Amino acid sequence: MxxxxxxxxxxxxxxxxxxxxxxxxxxxxxxxxxxxxxxLSVLVLLLAITGLAMIFSGAFARNPNHPSVGKRG
Numbered sequence: 001m002x003x004x005x006x007x008x009x010x011x012x013x014x015x016x017x018x019x020x021x022x023x024x025x026x027x028x029x030x031x032x033x034x035x036x037x038x039x040l041s042v043l044v045l046l047l048a049i050t051g052l053a054m055i056f057s058g059a060f061a062r063n064p065n066h067p068s069v070g071k072r073g
Contacts, residue, residue: 002057009050015043 019040022028030036 002054005050005053005057008046009054012043012046012050016040016047019043 019030022030023032
């Protein structure tokens, strides 16, 4: 599951970067009307959600190299 989240994060980051650079330098003719804005918004939302998921999964992960000495539970 963690690798799927990382893969979605990287794909959405690359998609946002490509669309932004294409908007600036016009490599390919893309209509940035309503559909383009919706796709860009979905990619940015996916980027934010997967980024937060990676942050929280890393924060709650247990390191197997640290023993649980003196901890109850």
